[in-house]
Structures are given as structure tokens and as C-alpha cells.
Amino acid sequence: MRVVIAEDSVLLREGLTQILTRFGHDVTAVGDADALHDAVRADPPGIVVTDVRMPPGFRDEGLRAALSLRAEHPSLPVLVLSQYVEQSYAADLLETGGGIGYLLKDRVGDVTDFVTALHDVATGGTVIDPQVVRSLLARRRTPLERLTPREREVLTLMAEGRSNGAIARDLVVSEAAVIKHVGSIFTKLDLHVTPDDHRRVLAVLTLLRGT
Amino acid sequence: MSTDTPTLWRAMGRNPVRFVFSSWPWRAFAYVVTGPVVALAWLAAVSVVLVVGLALTPVVVGLVVLACLPLTALPLAAVERNRLRWIDPRPAPSSHSAPERPGLQAWMRFRLREPMTWREFGYALLTAVLGVVDVVVPFTVIVGSTLQLAAPDLVRRGDQLAYGPGRTVDEPAEAWLAAGAGLLVLLAGLYLITALAGARAALARALLVRDAERELIEVRAARVRLADAFEAERRRIERDLHDGAQQRLTALIMTLGLARLDHPSPLLDRAHTEAKEALEELRDLVHGIHPPVLTDRGLGVAVEALAERSVIPVDVDIEVGRLPEAIESAAYFVVAEGLANVAKHSGASRARVTVRPGLVVEVQDDGSGGAEPGTGVRGLADRVAVHDGTVRLSSPAGGPTVLRVEIPCAS
Known part of the structure; x- marks a missing residue:
């Protein structure tokens, strides 16, 4: 070779x-x-x-x-x-x-x-x-546990069906910051871009399952 | 210069009646008129030094005497700093340093090399020139006001007051008018003389007095430079170890690996294992000096890596991007020390690291509290203080323990 x-x-x-x-x-x-x-x-x-x-x-x-x-x-x-x-x-x-x-x-x-x-x-x-x-x-943590407290807040608001803009207003941060958090949530929950999945829904489902 | 307004200027801004009957105009007057006396005394000394120096020039001694000319400003400056106290209550320390060696010659050399001496010499020259103003202003005020104030008396005795060719005062009514004008000149003169004194004092302070605030800033800048140099040195050591010992050990491990293939033996196996352990130790050492990931990827990733290595679970919440290297390094070692303490002492089951812009770093645990600042935390405080930062440790009995570090920086 x-x-x-x-x-x-x-x-x-x-x-x-x-x-x-x-x-x-x-x-x-x-x-x-x-x-x-x-x-x-x-x-x-x-x-x-x-x-x-x-x-x-x-x-x-x-x-x-x-x-x-x-x-x-x-x-x-x-x-x-x-x-x-x-x-x-x-x-x-x-x-x-x-x-x-x-x-x-x-x-x-x-x-x-x-x-x-x-x-x-x-x-x-x-x-x-x-x-x-x-x-x-060694971390042996569930994906949800990997989220920071702020990311958890964002995910909770996502579960309430809010848009990024609405979440940004609620948490008094910029929308860009929310988008960053959302991206980080997807990464930590191992949600990759695929044509068949809606990652926002999958993230919320993970939250609801509590794993 | 100090930022607070000297009392003299504030006194001038007060009620004019109070100002006129206060001690300020008299102090200012005394300050202004004694200035030329000091300047004259200095000029006399300078003349003597010049004459003696020039006369002795054929002999080498003359040049030495001439070279010492700036030293004549030293006593003048000392007197000026003393005089400054008449109208400025703030301390007026000299910024001359103590000579490095004893002896007259050493003292003269040291003083001639000091920038302060040359500033004082410059001040002496200025004061000799400005002395003319110091004489003319009070003289004009005194003569102008007293003559006019005396006008009624002059006229009563059949005399007259002449303002110039063809303009004389000889009527009593005119004389009283002139006296009124004289009073106004006196009042304005008092303000003028006080302002002159204030300006001269400001000049003296700027040139002759040690400025503690400026020196403080210089000292701080020097400390930051030192810390930056220290930081650069750590990175250099890290790189030297990486390029040197680490590479050689790795190459040794490869060679031993190949040797084991050709000649399997327990001794070679042991050598191989020991070399790998040595490299492992070296790697930990290098990581403690300056973690490469901090340089490559910044504080966020480096802190996440620290959290991953921690024995107890650590939540990491970082909201900053790249920062100046020295700040990143200081913040990183704060987190490292904080997490090491959590693992060693607190009995905590969980810790949390937050890094917020500003820069605020917090390491918090759910342990039993009661932590005392040890040498590690004190070392951190020193390291952080260089960047004007503060370290606070809050650890009430029963917990939680919070290590909070603030380092001012735009992020």
C-alpha cells in the first residue's frame, strides 16, 4: 500500500x-x-x-x-x-x-x-x-446531562414550541446566541443533519424521554 | 499630576468677599514675589560656577566645574518644593533616588545621570525667565492701585495724578472716581496674582514633584510585561520539550518496538514499557506547564478537556471566545486549581465551571465547604492580580464552595 x-x-x-x-x-x-x-x-x-x-x-x-x-x-x-x-x-x-x-x-x-x-x-x-x-x-453521562444549564433552558423553551427569536427575547440574549446554543444542543444529543429528520423535534423528544 | 483641584483654585471660585479676606491672596503674593529672589540667588550661583569654570578651563578642572552646572538646580528645586507648601497643602516629595555608591564623586555622577536633575535645571532656567513676570505683575498691581487709591488725598493737598500727557486728575470728584478704579484694580490684581501663583505652582509640581500615580502605572505596566514574558517562557519550554525530549523518547519507543520484533526478550519488553511510562510522565509535565490545547483552541475547549479529566462530574458553561493569551492562561489555571481542590478536599459529587465575558470565572461545587485559601489559591491570586484581577473564595461550613475570579478584559 x-x-x-x-x-x-x-x-x-x-x-x-x-x-x-x-x-x-x-x-x-x-x-x-x-x-x-x-x-x-x-x-x-x-x-x-x-x-x-x-x-x-x-x-x-x-x-x-x-x-x-x-x-x-x-x-x-x-x-x-x-x-x-x-x-x-x-x-x-x-x-x-x-x-x-x-x-x-x-x-x-x-x-x-x-x-x-x-x-x-x-x-x-x-x-x-x-x-x-x-x-x-469516564463521563458516563446521558446526553441530556451533557447540556449546560443555559442549553437546558433553551431546550425547555424549544419544547414549549417557541422560535429562536422568542427564546432569545425570553432569555434576554441575542438570537445568534440562541442559534449557537441550539447547534450545541444538537451536537451534544448526537443529532446530525439528515434529510429525513427534524432535529428540533428529535431534541425535544430526547428531553421528554429524559435520557 | 494629581486629579483633585488644588485648594487655591477652589478658594478663587468662592464668594469674593471671603476670598479677599482669606489668607490665600497673601500666600499667593508671598509665593509670587519670593520666586524672583530665589531665581536671583540661583543666577548668582550659576555666575560664580561659570566664571570659576571658564577661568579654570585651561586646567581640566574647569571643565569638571562647568559640567556640574546643572547640579546648581538641586538646592533651588529643594527650596521651590518647600515654597510650594505655602499654597499647595499636598505632599511634594522629590523624585531623586539615593545614589548607588557613597562618596562625593559617585553622588555627582549619579545626579548628573538622573533625568530629574535635568528637569530641575530646566525648571531653574524657566523660573529665571518667568521671574520677570513675577516682578512686573505684583509691581503693576501695587503701584496702579495705591496711586489711584491715594488720589483723593493727593488732590486735597493740591497735588495731581497724571495718567499720561494731558490726562490728569485734579478735581475731588474725579479723584474719588480714580480711587474707586484703584480699588477695582486692587481686587482684580489679587485674583491675577493668585492665578499667577496657581499657574507657577502647577509648573513646579509638574517638573519637580514625584508623581506617584504615574509611577504606579509604570510599575503596573512593568508587571504585566513580566507576566507576559513569563507566559511566553512557559510556551517556549513546552515547545522545547515537545521538539526535544518528547520526540527523542518517542523515537526510542519506536526503535525498541522494532527491536522487539526482531529479538523478543523480557529485557526489551521492560525497556519498552519504561520508555512509554517516561513519555507519559513527560506528557503530564508538559501539560502542567502549558497545555497545547489552550494555545490551539482557546479557553473553552481547554476547560472542557480539564472537566473531562476530572474525577467527579463537571458541568461546563462557557460563553467567551478567544482572549489574549495571558488572560486565557491565567483563567485556565484558575479552573485547573479550582477543580483540583474540588477533587481533593470538598467531598463534592458534582462541580460546575462557568466562564462569562468580562471576564468572570467561577468554579462551584456541592461539597461540604469550609475551604481555606491554600498556597495554590494564593498563587492564583498573585497571577491574576498582575492583570488587575481579583480572586475570591467563599466556602461557608456546609458549602457550597465558590471560587470566583474576575479579570477585567474586553471579550
Whole structure:
């Protein structure tokens, strides 16, 4: 399989290349997000493995590159590696669909597990670091409990059949703020945009079921 | 300059009868007329220094004497600060600092380098020039008013008062009119002299007196700069660890992983596990120094991540976007410390973090209360105080405990 690696540290780039070559993969390694884009455009690989923090800003360039690559090529498998994992990053990646992975860099050291994970992602699977999953499970909260008190107020008013404008007047906030809360409610209740569902009704139903 | 109006100006705004019979006109008069005396004494001293300096110029000593010319302003400034008290009750401290080293030479060098000395020298030059006004104004007022007030007496004795060629007063009626005009000149003169004194005092205060308020602002700005530098340093350390030790350890873990494939051995397994544990510890350390997610995604996401890591359930309600980095960092560590305390001491089953624009951060729990501000909270208070913020801890017995932090900032 052809793999494109984006990693700015020479040390880790070589380590990754060595491991993947050993398992018979054809590796192209680049050092930043722009080069990653170019490499994918030139010849779409079987999977992209990218670091999060890369030049020029050394912030989340790699993650943003992963997201934009997914937007351009929705079926391109991407495995994101990072020195630390954050749930919010995982959520962003998961929203782009299957064939996605998000792992701590040291998982690469468990070579066989890592290569298995790489194959899973390449074949459309989803691999999320156990640390992220642990923190998700640790919350063990029902979707309703994830709402902030303000979001709960908004949802209650939604259940009374009020429009966003009316809710904004009731709570003495801007309508934009209400729209933000509503969006956040949909996210926390796992209500995604689908052509067949009315999310506002589904959110209210969740409230009524009390789960 | 201090913002409150000096008493002198307020006195002038009062009832004119009360003003005229108060001590203010006399104080102002004394202040104005003694000014030129001080200036003259200074000019005499300057002349001596100049003459001696120029005479000795062929010898190097002369140049040294000339270089010390600005120092002549020091005693003048000291006298001026004292005189200022006659009409301005506010304290008038000098802003000279104590010399760094003992000895006359060190003292002279130190004073010559001080900006205050040069301000005082400038004031001395100004005062020498303005001395003319200080003489002319009172003189005109006194002569103008007394001559006219004396007009009736002059006329009675057969004399006359001349205002100029061809304009004389020799009739008694005219003389009384002139006396009336003289009284008006005297009254106006009193106001004029007092205003002059007020203006001269304001000048003296601006140039000669230490401005505590301005210094306070400068000190505050310096503290904020220091805090910002500290913040930048934390980020630099975080990045150095990320680029250095963290990368090397990760590479080591990869290499050990490959080695285990080729030569499986319990020792390699142990080395692999230990390296992973070391990296784990390093990661926690880096996170404590400056969490990368705070830089990447801001306070909201970083606080949510903190809440996720917390052992007890935490409700998070954040209504702010991106803020200046130093403020975000201060607010973040407030929440981190607050949640750590909740987990350690309160016996709470639930906590709540709210962040509102303004910026107001609150960490509240449903625990048993009775929390005392520990070193952690005091450290937070210091950190927050740099940005003019306040930390309040309310923890009545029986709870709830609320840690409330306010940091003024536009958000």
C-alpha cells in the first residue's frame, strides 16, 4: 500500500518510514502540511499518516490539513498521530466519517498493533486512541446531562414550541446566541443533519424521554 | 499630576468677599514675589560656577566645574518644593533616588545621570525667565492701585495724578472716581496674582514633584510585561520539550518496538514499557506547564478537556471566545486549581465551571465547604492580580464552595 507520512521531526519521520517499509508499504515522507497536500494531489495514496503539530505555526496544522484533505477526498483514509490527544480533536475527525484514526504517537512503538490499526483505517474503519475513549467513558453521562444549564433552558423553551427569536427575547440574549446554543444542543444529543429528520423535534423528544 | 483641584483654585471660585479676606491672596503674593529672589540667588550661583569654570578651563578642572552646572538646580528645586507648601497643602516629595555608591564623586555622577536633575535645571532656567513676570505683575498691581487709591488725598493737598500727557486728575470728584478704579484694580490684581501663583505652582509640581500615580502605572505596566514574558517562557519550554525530549523518547519507543520484533526478550519488553511510562510522565509535565490545547483552541475547549479529566462530574458553561493569551492562561489555571481542590478536599459529587465575558470565572461545587485559601489559591491570586484581577473564595461550613475570579478584559 502507498502511505504518505507528514511529520516534521526527522527522527520520527525516519522511525515511521522504517516501520512501514518493513511491513512492505511504499512510503512517501513529507515535512509539513503544504507538502502533504501536494503529495496527495500528485498521487492519492492508500492512507495518509500525519502529525498534528507542524510548521509553520507549530499548532494544529496537521489536524487542519487532515480535515481539509477529508473534505477534498472524502474516501481518503487518514491516521492522525499526536503527542497528546484531545477529545475535541477526535470529535472533529470523527465527524468526517469512516476511514479515520487518531492515536498517541507512542502507540507506534507497539508495532504490530499500530500496523493493524493502520490497516483498519485504510479499509474504512475507525481507530480512536484508548485514552480518548477512556475519558469519554469516564463521563458516563446521558446526553441530556451533557447540556449546560443555559442549553437546558433553551431546550425547555424549544419544547414549549417557541422560535429562536422568542427564546432569545425570553432569555434576554441575542438570537445568534440562541442559534449557537441550539447547534450545541444538537451536537451534544448526537443529532446530525439528515434529510429525513427534524432535529428540533428529535431534541425535544430526547428531553421528554429524559435520557 | 494629581486629579483633585488644588485648594487655591477652589478658594478663587468662592464668594469674593471671603476670598479677599482669606489668607490665600497673601500666600499667593508671598509665593509670587519670593520666586524672583530665589531665581536671583540661583543666577548668582550659576555666575560664580561659570566664571570659576571658564577661568579654570585651561586646567581640566574647569571643565569638571562647568559640567556640574546643572547640579546648581538641586538646592533651588529643594527650596521651590518647600515654597510650594505655602499654597499647595499636598505632599511634594522629590523624585531623586539615593545614589548607588557613597562618596562625593559617585553622588555627582549619579545626579548628573538622573533625568530629574535635568528637569530641575530646566525648571531653574524657566523660573529665571518667568521671574520677570513675577516682578512686573505684583509691581503693576501695587503701584496702579495705591496711586489711584491715594488720589483723593493727593488732590486735597493740591497735588495731581497724571495718567499720561494731558490726562490728569485734579478735581475731588474725579479723584474719588480714580480711587474707586484703584480699588477695582486692587481686587482684580489679587485674583491675577493668585492665578499667577496657581499657574507657577502647577509648573513646579509638574517638573519637580514625584508623581506617584504615574509611577504606579509604570510599575503596573512593568508587571504585566513580566507576566507576559513569563507566559511566553512557559510556551517556549513546552515547545522545547515537545521538539526535544518528547520526540527523542518517542523515537526510542519506536526503535525498541522494532527491536522487539526482531529479538523478543523480557529485557526489551521492560525497556519498552519504561520508555512509554517516561513519555507519559513527560506528557503530564508538559501539560502542567502549558497545555497545547489552550494555545490551539482557546479557553473553552481547554476547560472542557480539564472537566473531562476530572474525577467527579463537571458541568461546563462557557460563553467567551478567544482572549489574549495571558488572560486565557491565567483563567485556565484558575479552573485547573479550582477543580483540583474540588477533587481533593470538598467531598463534592458534582462541580460546575462557568466562564462569562468580562471576564468572570467561577468554579462551584456541592461539597461540604469550609475551604481555606491554600498556597495554590494564593498563587492564583498573585497571577491574576498582575492583570488587575481579583480572586475570591467563599466556602461557608456546609458549602457550597465558590471560587470566583474576575479579570477585567474586553471579550
